[in-house]
Amino acid sequence: MDASRVREKSRRSVPPQGSGAAYRKYGGRKVLLIALLGVALIAVAVVSLGLGSARLSPLKVVEIIFGGGDARSAQIVLGIRLPRVLAAIAAGLGLALAGCVMQNVLQNPLASDYTLGVSQGAAFGAAVAILVGGAGSANAAGAVRDAFLIANPFLVTISAFAGAMAVTLAVLLLARLRGVTPEVMVLAGVAMGSLFSAGTVIVQFFATDVQVASIVFWTFGDIGRASWRDLAIIAGVTVPVTVWFLLKRWDYNALGGGDDIAHSLGVNVGRTRTIGMLLTSLVTATAVSFLGIIAFVGLLAPHLMRRVVGGDYRYLIPGSALAGALLLLVSDTFSRMIIAPVVLPVGAVTSVLGAPLFVYLLIRGFIKSGRRAA
Protein backbone atom coordinates (compact mmCIF):
# COMPACT_ATOMS: atom_id res chain seq x y z
CA MET A 1 0.00 0.00 0.00
CA ASP A 2 1.50 3.37 -1.00
CA ALA A 3 1.81 6.31 1.36
CA SER A 4 -1.05 8.40 -0.04
CA ARG A 5 -3.52 5.57 0.44
CA VAL A 6 -2.33 5.04 3.98
CA ARG A 7 -2.94 8.72 4.69
CA GLU A 8 -6.30 8.50 2.98
CA LYS A 9 -7.24 5.65 5.24
CA SER A 10 -6.10 7.29 8.47
CA ARG A 11 -7.95 10.47 7.61
CA ARG A 12 -11.18 8.54 7.38
CA SER A 13 -11.08 8.01 11.09
CA VAL A 14 -14.64 6.71 11.72
CA PRO A 15 -14.39 3.77 11.74
CA PRO A 16 -10.57 3.55 11.89
CA GLN A 17 -10.73 0.12 10.32
CA GLY A 18 -13.68 -1.29 8.40
CA SER A 19 -15.44 -4.30 9.84
CA GLY A 20 -14.26 -6.27 6.79
CA ALA A 21 -10.61 -5.69 7.65
CA ALA A 22 -11.10 -6.68 11.26
CA TYR A 23 -12.99 -9.72 10.08
CA ARG A 24 -10.18 -10.73 7.75
CA LYS A 25 -7.74 -10.56 10.63
CA TYR A 26 -10.09 -12.68 12.72
CA GLY A 27 -10.29 -15.25 9.92
CA GLY A 28 -6.50 -15.17 9.61
CA ARG A 29 -6.17 -16.20 13.24
CA LYS A 30 -8.33 -19.23 12.60
CA VAL A 31 -6.27 -20.22 9.59
CA LEU A 32 -3.16 -19.94 11.74
CA LEU A 33 -4.71 -22.17 14.41
CA ILE A 34 -5.59 -24.80 11.85
CA ALA A 35 -2.10 -24.62 10.34
CA LEU A 36 -0.62 -25.12 13.81
CA LEU A 37 -2.81 -28.16 14.25
CA GLY A 38 -1.47 -29.53 10.97
CA VAL A 39 2.11 -28.97 12.10
CA ALA A 40 1.35 -30.66 15.42
CA LEU A 41 -0.10 -33.64 13.58
CA ILE A 42 3.04 -34.08 11.49
CA ALA A 43 5.26 -33.72 14.57
CA VAL A 44 3.28 -36.30 16.54
CA ALA A 45 3.33 -38.65 13.55
CA VAL A 46 7.13 -38.45 13.34
CA VAL A 47 7.53 -39.01 17.08
CA SER A 48 5.05 -41.87 16.99
CA LEU A 49 6.93 -43.56 14.15
CA GLY A 50 9.98 -43.65 16.39
CA LEU A 51 8.22 -45.12 19.41
CA GLY A 52 8.01 -48.84 20.12
CA SER A 53 10.24 -51.68 21.19
CA ALA A 54 12.90 -50.40 18.79
CA ARG A 55 13.10 -46.74 19.77
CA LEU A 56 14.24 -44.25 17.15
CA SER A 57 14.79 -40.52 17.45
CA PRO A 58 12.51 -38.24 15.41
CA LEU A 59 15.59 -37.15 13.44
CA LYS A 60 16.32 -40.75 12.53
CA VAL A 61 12.69 -41.23 11.51
CA VAL A 62 12.86 -38.25 9.18
CA GLU A 63 16.06 -39.65 7.71
CA ILE A 64 14.36 -43.00 7.07
CA ILE A 65 11.31 -41.36 5.49
CA PHE A 66 13.60 -39.60 3.04
CA GLY A 67 15.23 -42.88 2.07
CA GLY A 68 18.11 -43.05 4.57
CA GLY A 69 18.79 -45.29 7.59
CA ASP A 70 19.65 -48.96 7.88
CA ALA A 71 17.46 -51.63 6.32
CA ARG A 72 16.16 -53.00 9.63
CA SER A 73 15.03 -49.62 10.99
CA ALA A 74 13.54 -48.74 7.61
CA GLN A 75 11.57 -51.98 7.67
CA ILE A 76 10.24 -51.22 11.17
CA VAL A 77 9.30 -47.62 10.42
CA LEU A 78 8.01 -47.93 6.88
CA GLY A 79 6.76 -51.50 6.88
CA ILE A 80 5.23 -51.84 10.35
CA ARG A 81 4.64 -48.48 11.95
CA LEU A 82 3.81 -46.27 8.97
CA PRO A 83 0.60 -48.06 7.94
CA ARG A 84 -0.56 -47.90 11.53
CA VAL A 85 0.18 -44.20 11.90
CA LEU A 86 -1.44 -43.40 8.57
CA ALA A 87 -4.47 -45.52 9.42
CA ALA A 88 -4.87 -43.63 12.70
CA ILE A 89 -4.70 -40.34 10.80
CA ALA A 90 -7.12 -41.42 8.07
CA ALA A 91 -9.63 -43.00 10.44
CA GLY A 92 -9.46 -40.16 12.97
CA LEU A 93 -9.92 -37.64 10.20
CA GLY A 94 -12.87 -39.51 8.72
CA LEU A 95 -14.64 -40.14 12.02
CA ALA A 96 -14.25 -36.54 13.18
CA LEU A 97 -15.44 -35.18 9.85
CA ALA A 98 -18.41 -37.51 9.83
CA GLY A 99 -19.38 -36.37 13.33
CA CYS A 100 -18.95 -32.72 12.39
CA VAL A 101 -21.22 -32.94 9.36
CA MET A 102 -23.76 -35.24 11.07
CA GLN A 103 -24.15 -32.76 13.91
CA ASN A 104 -24.83 -30.09 11.34
CA VAL A 105 -27.24 -31.82 8.98
CA LEU A 106 -29.18 -33.27 11.91
CA GLN A 107 -28.92 -30.02 13.88
CA ASN A 108 -28.16 -32.07 16.93
CA PRO A 109 -24.97 -31.67 18.96
CA LEU A 110 -25.19 -35.30 20.10
CA ALA A 111 -25.25 -36.79 16.64
CA SER A 112 -22.43 -39.24 16.02
CA ASP A 113 -21.91 -42.67 14.51
CA TYR A 114 -22.94 -44.08 17.88
CA THR A 115 -26.19 -42.17 18.39
CA LEU A 116 -27.24 -42.98 14.84
CA GLY A 117 -26.67 -46.69 15.12
CA VAL A 118 -23.91 -46.92 12.50
CA SER A 119 -21.42 -48.45 14.93
CA GLN A 120 -24.01 -50.84 16.36
CA GLY A 121 -24.86 -51.94 12.82
CA ALA A 122 -21.19 -52.61 12.13
CA ALA A 123 -20.81 -54.55 15.37
CA PHE A 124 -23.83 -56.68 14.51
CA GLY A 125 -22.49 -57.36 11.03
CA ALA A 126 -19.12 -58.40 12.44
CA ALA A 127 -20.77 -60.60 15.06
CA VAL A 128 -22.83 -62.43 12.44
CA ALA A 129 -19.74 -62.98 10.27
CA ILE A 130 -17.77 -64.32 13.22
CA LEU A 131 -20.63 -66.66 14.13
CA VAL A 132 -21.34 -67.86 10.60
CA GLY A 133 -17.82 -67.71 9.24
CA GLY A 134 -16.56 -70.05 11.93
CA ALA A 135 -14.11 -67.43 13.05
CA GLY A 136 -12.24 -67.45 16.28
CA SER A 137 -9.69 -70.22 16.32
CA ALA A 138 -7.79 -69.86 19.55
CA ASN A 139 -4.15 -68.93 19.55
CA ALA A 140 -3.39 -68.91 23.23
CA ALA A 141 0.32 -68.38 22.81
CA GLY A 142 0.09 -64.85 21.49
CA ALA A 143 -0.37 -61.59 23.30
CA VAL A 144 -3.85 -60.82 24.58
CA ARG A 145 -5.10 -59.15 21.48
CA ASP A 146 -3.88 -62.01 19.30
CA ALA A 147 -5.56 -64.64 21.42
CA PHE A 148 -8.62 -64.74 19.26
CA LEU A 149 -7.77 -64.70 15.64
CA ILE A 150 -10.56 -63.98 13.29
CA ALA A 151 -10.48 -66.75 10.67
CA ASN A 152 -11.73 -64.65 7.80
CA PRO A 153 -11.09 -60.96 8.44
CA PHE A 154 -12.25 -60.02 4.96
CA LEU A 155 -15.68 -61.55 5.54
CA VAL A 156 -15.97 -59.78 8.89
CA THR A 157 -15.08 -56.43 7.32
CA ILE A 158 -17.60 -56.83 4.49
CA SER A 159 -20.29 -57.93 6.90
CA ALA A 160 -19.59 -55.07 9.34
CA PHE A 161 -19.75 -52.59 6.49
CA ALA A 162 -23.04 -54.07 5.31
CA GLY A 163 -24.45 -53.85 8.84
CA ALA A 164 -23.46 -50.19 9.19
CA MET A 165 -24.87 -49.22 5.82
CA ALA A 166 -28.06 -51.20 6.46
CA VAL A 167 -28.73 -49.01 9.50
CA THR A 168 -28.15 -45.84 7.51
CA LEU A 169 -30.35 -46.93 4.64
CA ALA A 170 -33.10 -47.90 7.07
CA VAL A 171 -32.88 -44.47 8.72
CA LEU A 172 -32.96 -42.69 5.37
CA LEU A 173 -35.89 -44.78 4.21
CA LEU A 174 -37.85 -43.98 7.36
CA ALA A 175 -37.01 -40.32 6.89
CA ARG A 176 -38.25 -40.54 3.30
CA LEU A 177 -41.60 -41.82 4.56
CA ARG A 178 -41.98 -39.40 7.44
CA GLY A 179 -40.22 -36.33 6.11
CA VAL A 180 -36.52 -35.56 6.11
CA THR A 181 -36.46 -33.78 9.47
CA PRO A 182 -33.66 -34.05 12.02
CA GLU A 183 -36.07 -35.39 14.65
CA VAL A 184 -37.21 -38.30 12.50
CA MET A 185 -33.65 -39.19 11.58
CA VAL A 186 -32.24 -39.05 15.11
CA LEU A 187 -35.10 -41.07 16.56
CA ALA A 188 -34.93 -43.61 13.73
CA GLY A 189 -31.17 -43.87 14.31
CA VAL A 190 -31.62 -44.44 18.03
CA ALA A 191 -34.24 -47.12 17.32
CA MET A 192 -32.01 -48.85 14.78
CA GLY A 193 -29.07 -48.66 17.17
CA SER A 194 -30.96 -50.46 19.93
CA LEU A 195 -32.35 -52.99 17.47
CA PHE A 196 -28.90 -53.92 16.22
CA SER A 197 -27.41 -53.95 19.73
CA ALA A 198 -30.11 -56.42 20.69
CA GLY A 199 -29.25 -58.40 17.57
CA THR A 200 -25.62 -58.57 18.65
CA VAL A 201 -26.65 -59.80 22.08
CA ILE A 202 -28.74 -62.56 20.51
CA VAL A 203 -25.88 -63.56 18.21
CA GLN A 204 -23.55 -63.69 21.21
CA PHE A 205 -26.07 -65.83 23.08
CA PHE A 206 -25.84 -68.51 20.38
CA ALA A 207 -22.07 -68.20 19.93
CA THR A 208 -19.35 -70.30 21.52
CA ASP A 209 -17.07 -68.83 24.20
CA VAL A 210 -14.32 -68.28 21.69
CA GLN A 211 -16.67 -66.61 19.25
CA VAL A 212 -18.07 -64.32 21.95
CA ALA A 213 -14.53 -63.34 22.89
CA SER A 214 -13.74 -62.66 19.23
CA ILE A 215 -16.84 -60.51 18.85
CA VAL A 216 -15.98 -58.53 21.97
CA PHE A 217 -12.39 -58.07 20.84
CA TRP A 218 -13.55 -56.93 17.43
CA THR A 219 -15.65 -54.18 18.99
CA PHE A 220 -12.68 -52.86 20.99
CA GLY A 221 -11.19 -51.25 17.94
CA ASP A 222 -7.54 -51.65 16.97
CA ILE A 223 -5.65 -49.47 14.54
CA GLY A 224 -3.01 -52.20 14.22
CA ARG A 225 -5.41 -54.25 12.10
CA ALA A 226 -4.89 -52.01 9.11
CA SER A 227 -2.85 -53.37 6.24
CA TRP A 228 -1.65 -51.21 3.35
CA ARG A 229 -4.63 -52.41 1.32
CA ASP A 230 -7.10 -51.52 4.12
CA LEU A 231 -5.44 -48.15 4.46
CA ALA A 232 -5.81 -47.51 0.74
CA ILE A 233 -9.53 -48.29 0.91
CA ILE A 234 -10.10 -46.10 3.98
CA ALA A 235 -8.22 -43.22 2.38
CA GLY A 236 -9.91 -43.83 -0.96
CA VAL A 237 -13.30 -43.29 0.66
CA THR A 238 -12.31 -40.56 3.12
CA VAL A 239 -10.44 -38.21 0.79
CA PRO A 240 -13.17 -37.68 -1.85
CA VAL A 241 -15.82 -37.32 0.86
CA THR A 242 -13.66 -34.70 2.61
CA VAL A 243 -13.42 -32.75 -0.64
CA TRP A 244 -17.19 -32.94 -1.04
CA PHE A 245 -17.78 -31.65 2.49
CA LEU A 246 -15.37 -28.78 1.89
CA LEU A 247 -17.19 -27.89 -1.32
CA LYS A 248 -20.50 -27.81 0.54
CA ARG A 249 -19.27 -25.80 3.53
CA TRP A 250 -21.54 -22.86 2.79
CA ASP A 251 -24.55 -25.14 2.71
CA TYR A 252 -23.67 -26.42 6.17
CA ASN A 253 -23.24 -22.85 7.39
CA ALA A 254 -26.66 -21.97 6.04
CA LEU A 255 -28.21 -25.06 7.64
CA GLY A 256 -26.89 -23.88 11.00
CA GLY A 257 -29.58 -21.20 10.89
CA GLY A 258 -32.35 -23.77 10.48
CA ASP A 259 -34.13 -25.29 7.50
CA ASP A 260 -36.07 -22.19 6.50
CA ILE A 261 -33.00 -19.97 6.43
CA ALA A 262 -31.02 -22.55 4.48
CA HIS A 263 -33.87 -22.84 2.05
CA SER A 264 -34.12 -19.10 1.52
CA LEU A 265 -30.38 -19.02 0.87
CA GLY A 266 -30.89 -21.46 -1.99
CA VAL A 267 -29.90 -24.71 -0.27
CA ASN A 268 -31.77 -27.90 -1.12
CA VAL A 269 -32.26 -28.87 2.52
CA GLY A 270 -33.62 -32.40 2.06
CA ARG A 271 -30.94 -33.39 -0.40
CA THR A 272 -28.12 -31.85 1.63
CA ARG A 273 -29.31 -33.78 4.66
CA THR A 274 -29.73 -37.09 2.86
CA ILE A 275 -26.39 -36.91 1.06
CA GLY A 276 -24.69 -35.73 4.24
CA MET A 277 -26.05 -38.73 6.14
CA LEU A 278 -25.09 -41.15 3.38
CA LEU A 279 -21.52 -39.88 3.07
CA THR A 280 -20.86 -39.56 6.80
CA SER A 281 -22.11 -43.11 7.29
CA LEU A 282 -19.99 -44.34 4.40
CA VAL A 283 -16.82 -42.85 5.90
CA THR A 284 -17.64 -44.13 9.38
CA ALA A 285 -18.65 -47.58 8.17
CA THR A 286 -15.42 -47.94 6.19
CA ALA A 287 -13.19 -46.98 9.10
CA VAL A 288 -15.14 -48.99 11.65
CA SER A 289 -15.45 -52.14 9.57
CA PHE A 290 -11.67 -52.35 9.14
CA LEU A 291 -10.56 -51.15 12.56
CA GLY A 292 -13.43 -51.95 14.92
CA ILE A 293 -15.42 -49.47 16.94
CA ILE A 294 -13.66 -46.28 17.93
CA ALA A 295 -16.03 -44.26 20.03
CA PHE A 296 -16.04 -40.57 20.89
CA VAL A 297 -13.73 -39.17 18.18
CA GLY A 298 -16.73 -38.17 16.09
CA LEU A 299 -18.26 -36.36 19.03
CA LEU A 300 -15.16 -34.96 20.67
CA ALA A 301 -13.12 -33.52 17.81
CA PRO A 302 -15.86 -31.32 16.28
CA HIS A 303 -16.94 -30.02 19.68
CA LEU A 304 -13.38 -29.24 20.69
CA MET A 305 -12.91 -27.33 17.47
CA ARG A 306 -16.23 -25.49 17.80
CA ARG A 307 -14.79 -24.04 20.97
CA VAL A 308 -11.50 -23.18 19.35
CA VAL A 309 -12.40 -21.93 15.85
CA GLY A 310 -16.16 -21.35 16.28
CA GLY A 311 -19.14 -22.62 14.32
CA ASP A 312 -18.10 -21.52 10.82
CA TYR A 313 -17.81 -24.64 8.67
CA ARG A 314 -15.16 -23.08 6.47
CA TYR A 315 -12.83 -23.53 9.43
CA LEU A 316 -14.67 -26.17 11.38
CA ILE A 317 -14.42 -28.85 8.67
CA PRO A 318 -10.62 -28.76 8.25
CA GLY A 319 -10.19 -28.06 11.97
CA SER A 320 -12.27 -31.06 13.06
CA ALA A 321 -10.57 -33.31 10.53
CA LEU A 322 -7.10 -32.43 11.82
CA ALA A 323 -8.19 -32.57 15.46
CA GLY A 324 -9.71 -36.02 14.92
CA ALA A 325 -6.58 -37.30 13.22
CA LEU A 326 -4.38 -35.89 15.98
CA LEU A 327 -6.64 -37.27 18.70
CA LEU A 328 -6.69 -40.78 17.32
CA LEU A 329 -2.97 -40.77 16.57
CA VAL A 330 -2.10 -39.62 20.09
CA SER A 331 -4.55 -42.15 21.55
CA ASP A 332 -3.16 -44.99 19.48
CA THR A 333 0.42 -44.10 20.36
CA PHE A 334 -0.60 -43.93 23.99
CA SER A 335 -2.45 -47.23 23.84
CA ARG A 336 0.53 -49.12 22.45
CA MET A 337 3.14 -47.45 24.70
CA ILE A 338 1.55 -47.14 28.12
CA ILE A 339 1.85 -50.80 29.16
CA ALA A 340 3.81 -52.15 26.19
CA PRO A 341 3.85 -54.76 24.78
CA VAL A 342 0.14 -54.94 25.64
CA VAL A 343 -1.94 -52.68 23.42
CA LEU A 344 -4.94 -51.11 25.13
CA PRO A 345 -8.20 -50.80 23.17
CA VAL A 346 -7.79 -47.50 21.36
CA GLY A 347 -11.49 -46.64 21.54
CA ALA A 348 -11.29 -46.61 25.32
CA VAL A 349 -8.08 -44.59 25.30
CA THR A 350 -9.65 -41.87 23.11
CA SER A 351 -12.36 -41.46 25.70
CA VAL A 352 -9.97 -41.52 28.65
CA LEU A 353 -7.76 -38.86 27.08
CA GLY A 354 -10.52 -36.91 25.39
CA ALA A 355 -13.20 -36.68 28.04
CA PRO A 356 -11.19 -34.62 30.56
CA LEU A 357 -10.00 -32.29 27.80
CA PHE A 358 -13.57 -31.89 26.63
CA VAL A 359 -14.91 -31.19 30.10
CA TYR A 360 -12.14 -28.65 30.65
CA LEU A 361 -13.06 -26.77 27.48
CA LEU A 362 -16.73 -27.01 28.28
CA ILE A 363 -16.25 -25.36 31.68
CA ARG A 364 -13.83 -22.78 30.33
CA GLY A 365 -16.29 -21.91 27.58
CA PHE A 366 -19.13 -21.41 30.01
CA ILE A 367 -17.11 -19.16 32.29
CA LYS A 368 -16.07 -17.02 29.34
CA SER A 369 -19.57 -16.42 28.05
CA GLY A 370 -20.83 -15.96 31.61
CA ARG A 371 -18.35 -13.17 32.19
CA ARG A 372 -19.36 -11.48 28.97
CA ALA A 373 -23.02 -11.61 29.81
CA ALA A 374 -22.40 -10.01 33.21
Next chain:
Amino acid sequence: MLRVKGLSFSYGARAALRGIDLEVAGGSLCSILGNNGAGKSTLLKCVAGILRSDRGSISLGGEDRDNLNRREAARLLAYVPQREIYRARLTVFDAVLMGRRPHIGWGVRARDLEVAERVIEELELDELSLRFVDELSGGEYQKVVIARALAQEPRVLLLDEPTSNLDLRNQLEVMHTVRRAVGERGISVLMAIHDVNLAVRFSDVFLLMHDGAALAGGGREVIEAGNIERTYGVKVRVEERNGETIVTPVLDPPGEVTHGE
Protein backbone atom coordinates in the same frame (compact mmCIF):
# COMPACT_ATOMS: atom_id res chain seq x y z
CA MET B 1 -41.42 -6.16 -7.87
CA LEU B 2 -43.42 -9.04 -6.49
CA ARG B 3 -46.59 -10.32 -8.11
CA VAL B 4 -48.72 -13.15 -6.75
CA LYS B 5 -51.74 -14.46 -8.67
CA GLY B 6 -54.43 -16.84 -7.47
CA LEU B 7 -52.18 -18.48 -4.85
CA SER B 8 -53.77 -21.40 -3.03
CA PHE B 9 -52.32 -23.80 -0.52
CA SER B 10 -53.70 -26.39 1.84
CA TYR B 11 -52.24 -28.37 4.71
CA GLY B 12 -53.78 -31.73 3.88
CA ALA B 13 -57.51 -31.14 3.69
CA ARG B 14 -57.40 -27.78 5.48
CA ALA B 15 -57.25 -24.86 3.06
CA ALA B 16 -54.77 -22.28 4.34
CA LEU B 17 -54.67 -19.91 1.38
CA ARG B 18 -57.61 -19.33 -0.95
CA GLY B 19 -56.65 -17.60 -4.16
CA ILE B 20 -54.48 -14.74 -2.95
CA ASP B 21 -53.67 -11.94 -5.41
CA LEU B 22 -50.99 -9.45 -4.53
CA GLU B 23 -48.69 -6.91 -6.09
CA VAL B 24 -45.87 -5.08 -4.34
CA ALA B 25 -43.99 -2.51 -6.38
CA GLY B 26 -40.25 -1.93 -5.99
CA GLY B 27 -39.43 0.35 -3.06
CA SER B 28 -42.74 -0.22 -1.34
CA LEU B 29 -43.64 -2.12 1.78
CA CYS B 30 -46.74 -4.28 2.04
CA SER B 31 -48.02 -5.41 5.44
CA ILE B 32 -50.13 -8.51 5.80
CA LEU B 33 -52.61 -8.12 8.65
CA GLY B 34 -54.71 -10.86 10.15
CA ASN B 35 -55.25 -13.04 13.18
CA ASN B 36 -53.11 -16.00 14.12
CA GLY B 37 -53.89 -18.76 11.67
CA ALA B 38 -55.19 -16.37 9.01
CA GLY B 39 -52.46 -17.58 6.66
CA LYS B 40 -49.90 -14.76 6.91
CA SER B 41 -46.89 -16.99 7.55
CA THR B 42 -48.15 -19.58 5.09
CA LEU B 43 -48.34 -16.94 2.40
CA LEU B 44 -44.77 -15.85 3.11
CA LYS B 45 -43.54 -19.44 3.07
CA CYS B 46 -45.25 -20.10 -0.25
CA VAL B 47 -43.68 -17.01 -1.78
CA ALA B 48 -40.31 -18.03 -0.30
CA GLY B 49 -40.72 -21.46 -1.89
CA ILE B 50 -40.50 -23.31 1.42
CA LEU B 51 -44.06 -24.52 0.88
CA ARG B 52 -45.12 -25.54 -2.58
CA SER B 53 -48.38 -23.84 -3.51
CA ASP B 54 -51.19 -25.93 -4.98
CA ARG B 55 -52.26 -23.32 -7.50
CA GLY B 56 -51.31 -19.88 -8.63
CA SER B 57 -48.20 -18.13 -9.81
CA ILE B 58 -45.49 -16.01 -8.22
CA SER B 59 -43.25 -13.68 -10.12
CA LEU B 60 -40.13 -12.08 -8.70
CA GLY B 61 -38.85 -9.00 -10.50
CA GLY B 62 -40.65 -10.16 -13.65
CA GLU B 63 -39.35 -13.75 -13.50
CA ASP B 64 -41.73 -16.62 -12.93
CA ARG B 65 -40.61 -18.34 -9.73
CA ASP B 66 -41.14 -21.79 -11.24
CA ASN B 67 -38.53 -21.11 -13.90
CA LEU B 68 -35.82 -20.26 -11.40
CA ASN B 69 -33.51 -22.75 -9.74
CA ARG B 70 -32.82 -22.48 -6.03
CA ARG B 71 -29.75 -20.33 -6.33
CA GLU B 72 -31.34 -17.97 -8.83
CA ALA B 73 -34.41 -17.61 -6.64
CA ALA B 74 -32.22 -16.93 -3.60
CA ARG B 75 -30.52 -14.09 -5.47
CA LEU B 76 -33.90 -12.45 -6.02
CA LEU B 77 -35.62 -13.19 -2.76
CA ALA B 78 -34.62 -13.09 0.90
CA TYR B 79 -36.72 -14.42 3.75
CA VAL B 80 -36.51 -13.69 7.45
CA PRO B 81 -38.53 -16.26 9.39
CA GLN B 82 -40.22 -15.66 12.68
CA ARG B 83 -38.26 -16.49 15.84
CA GLU B 84 -35.09 -17.46 14.11
CA ILE B 85 -32.40 -18.98 16.30
CA TYR B 86 -28.80 -19.66 15.42
CA ARG B 87 -27.41 -22.73 17.03
CA ALA B 88 -23.97 -22.12 15.66
CA ARG B 89 -21.43 -19.91 17.37
CA LEU B 90 -20.88 -17.33 14.68
CA THR B 91 -19.82 -13.72 14.73
CA VAL B 92 -22.12 -10.99 13.44
CA PHE B 93 -19.93 -10.63 10.37
CA ASP B 94 -20.14 -14.39 9.69
CA ALA B 95 -23.92 -14.26 9.99
CA VAL B 96 -24.21 -11.32 7.59
CA LEU B 97 -21.72 -12.83 5.16
CA MET B 98 -23.92 -15.92 5.03
CA GLY B 99 -26.37 -13.84 3.02
CA ARG B 100 -23.81 -13.98 0.22
CA ARG B 101 -24.18 -17.76 -0.06
CA PRO B 102 -26.33 -17.63 -3.21
CA HIS B 103 -23.64 -15.50 -4.87
CA ILE B 104 -20.60 -17.42 -3.67
CA GLY B 105 -19.03 -20.06 -5.88
CA TRP B 106 -15.94 -21.65 -4.36
CA GLY B 107 -14.69 -18.91 -2.09
CA VAL B 108 -15.60 -15.54 -0.66
CA ARG B 109 -14.58 -12.78 -3.07
CA ALA B 110 -13.61 -9.25 -2.15
CA ARG B 111 -17.01 -8.08 -3.36
CA ASP B 112 -18.81 -10.38 -0.92
CA LEU B 113 -16.83 -8.93 1.96
CA GLU B 114 -17.55 -5.41 0.68
CA VAL B 115 -21.27 -6.00 0.50
CA ALA B 116 -21.33 -7.47 4.01
CA GLU B 117 -19.21 -4.61 5.31
CA ARG B 118 -21.46 -2.00 3.70
CA VAL B 119 -24.64 -3.52 5.11
CA ILE B 120 -23.05 -3.75 8.56
CA GLU B 121 -22.09 -0.09 8.36
CA GLU B 122 -25.51 0.90 7.12
CA LEU B 123 -27.30 -0.87 9.96
CA GLU B 124 -24.80 0.50 12.48
CA LEU B 125 -23.57 -2.92 13.51
CA ASP B 126 -19.85 -2.02 13.21
CA GLU B 127 -19.28 -2.20 16.92
CA LEU B 128 -20.79 -5.65 17.08
CA SER B 129 -19.24 -7.15 13.98
CA LEU B 130 -16.95 -9.57 15.84
CA ARG B 131 -19.35 -10.35 18.66
CA PHE B 132 -21.00 -13.75 18.74
CA VAL B 133 -24.64 -13.74 17.61
CA ASP B 134 -25.73 -15.82 20.60
CA GLU B 135 -24.60 -13.00 22.91
CA LEU B 136 -26.69 -10.25 21.33
CA SER B 137 -29.86 -8.65 22.62
CA GLY B 138 -33.13 -9.30 20.80
CA GLY B 139 -33.08 -5.97 18.99
CA GLU B 140 -29.45 -6.28 17.91
CA TYR B 141 -30.07 -9.80 16.74
CA GLN B 142 -33.08 -8.84 14.65
CA LYS B 143 -30.96 -6.22 12.90
CA VAL B 144 -28.29 -8.82 12.16
CA VAL B 145 -30.89 -11.08 10.61
CA ILE B 146 -32.17 -8.23 8.46
CA ALA B 147 -28.58 -7.35 7.55
CA ARG B 148 -28.07 -10.88 6.31
CA ALA B 149 -31.18 -10.64 4.17
CA LEU B 150 -29.98 -7.33 2.71
CA ALA B 151 -26.51 -8.77 2.03
CA GLN B 152 -28.29 -11.23 -0.21
CA GLU B 153 -29.04 -8.20 -2.45
CA PRO B 154 -32.57 -9.40 -3.16
CA ARG B 155 -35.30 -7.71 -5.19
CA VAL B 156 -37.95 -9.04 -2.83
CA LEU B 157 -37.71 -9.24 0.96
CA LEU B 158 -40.09 -11.28 3.10
CA LEU B 159 -40.30 -10.54 6.82
CA ASP B 160 -42.31 -12.65 9.23
CA GLU B 161 -43.09 -10.69 12.39
CA PRO B 162 -39.81 -8.77 12.47
CA THR B 163 -40.88 -6.75 15.52
CA SER B 164 -42.45 -9.37 17.77
CA ASN B 165 -40.48 -9.82 21.01
CA LEU B 166 -38.93 -6.38 20.68
CA ASP B 167 -39.38 -3.42 23.00
CA LEU B 168 -40.93 -0.19 21.74
CA ARG B 169 -37.65 1.47 20.88
CA ASN B 170 -36.29 -1.54 19.03
CA GLN B 171 -39.56 -2.02 17.15
CA LEU B 172 -39.23 1.48 15.80
CA GLU B 173 -35.53 1.13 15.09
CA VAL B 174 -36.00 -2.10 13.17
CA MET B 175 -38.87 -0.65 11.15
CA HIS B 176 -36.89 2.51 10.38
CA THR B 177 -33.99 0.36 9.27
CA VAL B 178 -36.19 -1.69 6.97
CA ARG B 179 -37.91 1.39 5.59
CA ARG B 180 -34.64 3.15 4.82
CA ALA B 181 -32.98 0.13 3.25
CA VAL B 182 -36.02 -0.55 1.12
CA GLY B 183 -36.26 3.01 -0.13
CA GLU B 184 -32.59 3.13 -1.09
CA ARG B 185 -32.58 -0.20 -2.86
CA GLY B 186 -36.04 -0.23 -4.41
CA ILE B 187 -36.82 -3.64 -2.89
CA SER B 188 -40.38 -4.95 -2.61
CA VAL B 189 -41.11 -5.94 0.98
CA LEU B 190 -43.86 -8.26 2.10
CA MET B 191 -44.20 -8.34 5.87
CA ALA B 192 -46.47 -10.20 8.27
CA ILE B 193 -47.09 -8.09 11.35
CA HIS B 194 -49.42 -8.09 14.34
CA ASP B 195 -49.13 -4.48 15.43
CA VAL B 196 -51.66 -2.63 13.28
CA ASN B 197 -50.45 0.83 14.22
CA LEU B 198 -46.83 -0.01 13.51
CA ALA B 199 -47.94 -1.44 10.15
CA VAL B 200 -49.97 1.64 9.31
CA ARG B 201 -47.12 3.95 10.15
CA PHE B 202 -44.49 2.20 8.03
CA SER B 203 -46.33 0.51 5.15
CA ASP B 204 -47.44 1.70 1.74
CA VAL B 205 -49.89 -1.07 0.99
CA PHE B 206 -51.86 -3.59 3.03
CA LEU B 207 -53.29 -7.03 2.62
CA LEU B 208 -56.02 -7.88 5.10
CA MET B 209 -56.45 -11.61 5.54
CA HIS B 210 -59.04 -13.72 7.24
CA ASP B 211 -59.16 -17.52 7.19
CA GLY B 212 -56.82 -17.85 4.23
CA ALA B 213 -58.61 -15.35 2.03
CA ALA B 214 -57.90 -11.72 1.22
CA LEU B 215 -60.57 -9.44 2.70
CA ALA B 216 -59.16 -6.26 1.30
CA GLY B 217 -55.99 -4.98 -0.31
CA GLY B 218 -54.70 -1.55 -1.20
CA GLY B 219 -53.30 1.65 0.21
CA ARG B 220 -54.02 3.51 3.44
CA GLU B 221 -57.72 3.72 2.48
CA VAL B 222 -58.30 0.04 3.34
CA ILE B 223 -57.49 0.77 6.99
CA GLU B 224 -61.02 1.63 8.06
CA ALA B 225 -63.14 0.31 10.91
CA GLY B 226 -65.26 -2.10 8.88
CA ASN B 227 -62.27 -3.84 7.26
CA ILE B 228 -60.27 -4.07 10.45
CA GLU B 229 -63.26 -5.45 12.36
CA ARG B 230 -63.80 -8.16 9.77
CA THR B 231 -60.09 -8.98 9.78
CA TYR B 232 -59.65 -9.38 13.51
CA GLY B 233 -63.20 -9.93 14.72
CA VAL B 234 -62.77 -7.06 17.16
CA LYS B 235 -64.53 -3.71 17.28
CA VAL B 236 -62.17 -0.86 16.55
CA ARG B 237 -62.11 2.89 16.26
CA VAL B 238 -59.99 4.35 13.45
CA GLU B 239 -59.01 7.97 14.02
CA GLU B 240 -56.87 10.54 12.32
CA ARG B 241 -54.71 12.30 14.87
CA ASN B 242 -52.03 14.79 13.83
CA GLY B 243 -52.13 13.32 10.35
CA GLU B 244 -51.60 9.76 11.57
CA THR B 245 -54.05 6.91 11.38
CA ILE B 246 -54.54 5.26 14.75
CA VAL B 247 -56.46 2.04 15.28
CA THR B 248 -57.78 1.44 18.79
CA PRO B 249 -59.77 -1.60 19.88
CA VAL B 250 -63.09 -0.66 21.42
CA LEU B 251 -63.84 -2.65 24.53
CA ASP B 252 -67.52 -3.33 25.03
CA PRO B 253 -68.83 -3.53 28.58
CA PRO B 254 -67.85 -6.87 30.11
CA GLY B 255 -69.95 -9.80 28.96
CA GLU B 256 -70.75 -8.19 25.63
CA VAL B 257 -67.45 -8.71 23.81
CA THR B 258 -68.26 -9.21 20.15
CA HIS B 259 -66.36 -11.86 18.33
CA GLY B 260 -67.11 -10.85 14.79
CA GLU B 261 -68.29 -14.19 13.41
